[in-house]
Amino acid sequence: MSVLLQEMSVKAQKLNIPLSVQLDLTYRCNERCVHCYLDHDDHGEMTTAEIKHLLDEMAEAGVFILTLSGGEIFLRKDFFDLLEHARRLMFCVKLKTNAVLIREREAARLRDLNVESVQISIYSHRPEVHDAITLIPGSLKRSVAAIRFLKSQGLKVVIANVLMTQNMQDYPGVRALAAELGVECTLDPTVTPMMDGNRSTVALGVDQGALRQVFRDTSLVGDVDEFCALPAPAGEDEMESTPCSAGHTACYVSPYGDVFPCVQFPLPTGNVRQQRFVDIWRHSEQMNDVRSIRLKDLTTCPSCSHAGTCTRCPGLAYMEGNMRGPSTQDCEKSFARTGIPSANMLAKKNVGASLRNANLVQIRALPTSVGTSPAGAIA
Secondary structure (H helix, E strand, C coil), rough: CCHHHHHHHHHHHHHCCEEEEEEEECCCCCCCCCCCCCCCCCCCCCHHHHHHHHHHHHHHCCCEEEEEECCHHHHCHHHEEEEEEEEHHHCCCEEEECCCCCCHHHHHHHHHHHEEEEEEECCCCHHHHHHHHHHCHHHHHHHHHHHHHHHHHCCEEEEEEECCCCCHHHHHHHHHHHHHHHHHHEECCCCCCCCCCCCCHHHHHCHHHHHHHHHCCCCCCCCCCCCCCCCCCCCCCCHHCCCCCCCCEEEEECCEEEEEEEECCCCEEEECCCCHHHHHHHHHHHHHHCCCCHHHHHCCCHHCCCCCCCCCCHHCCCHHHCCCHHHHHHHHHHHHCCCCCHHHHHHHHHHHHHHHHHHHHHHHHHCCCCCCCCCCCCC
16 A cells, blocks of 8 residues: 555544445356355346436545446446546546456547556466356456457556465466566455355365465565555554454445445445435444454454454454454464464364363263174264
């Protein structure tokens, strides 16, 4: 994060301003990525008029950076109408897209509207791997062609690479591809659970050995989203620090108008179809509950040796059952980075050992004539 953005974030937090908002325009998508956390059916997206009204309210509330995402944003036929309205309101607009639907006409309009950046997910430099993740044959070829063309039009493009078991060994190839294309590349080893709480996608995440490889690769630099971490005010007690920007300077709005602290934090705080955006931001009981969390309030983390350096996500913790609890995925990252188990990992290990010992005591206490097979094995 630049010094200017750090200063803006600190000031926004003091003034209770939502500096950055991600707005998903649709959950519909022309790819079917195996790790995606969204339901791609349309359950009643906001209309063009509703989204324009929301953009007006966001501008009034002080939003500066607006990230338009999905699903695939170019599946909205009104996309450029919405983008033009956002730029008239002077938002700094970032886009997230697979770029499959971007052609010369679309790229020229993005350039003319001065979009700040376009983020495109590339999972591998090898078509057989990338396409197996998107489940769309030819998707890598089309996305890379779009990146080349967008770059030729003077647009800033960022490649986003999510690490999974399927593509773990390919991140050097993706970084080399980004260098060849002359674009930035970010790396994220976190696979997000489904928005509805289903955690099956987490099984696609890389194991500890792979995490250690990534975190100890000297060619890599941390790629934490610039608005994910909040800069700590000078002299602030570590135990009084806030966990992240969710609900403090940033939030997320779904295609149906639901407002959440973050896209990885599916705690409903209100709906812009029933309330003004600024009223949800300032007065939602749930949003203010999120805002009240400090490191000292967490259940396990205050005693952890990683407390001051962990990237703990309260949203991931929430999806594990307690937003004031530890996030197992972040505990695993800290362990991979340092080799030192977190307080949460040690507690789980101790509980597991206690349960095993208790079971052993119970088994040993059983009469030898009870519950055994003729061969003497416990039935």
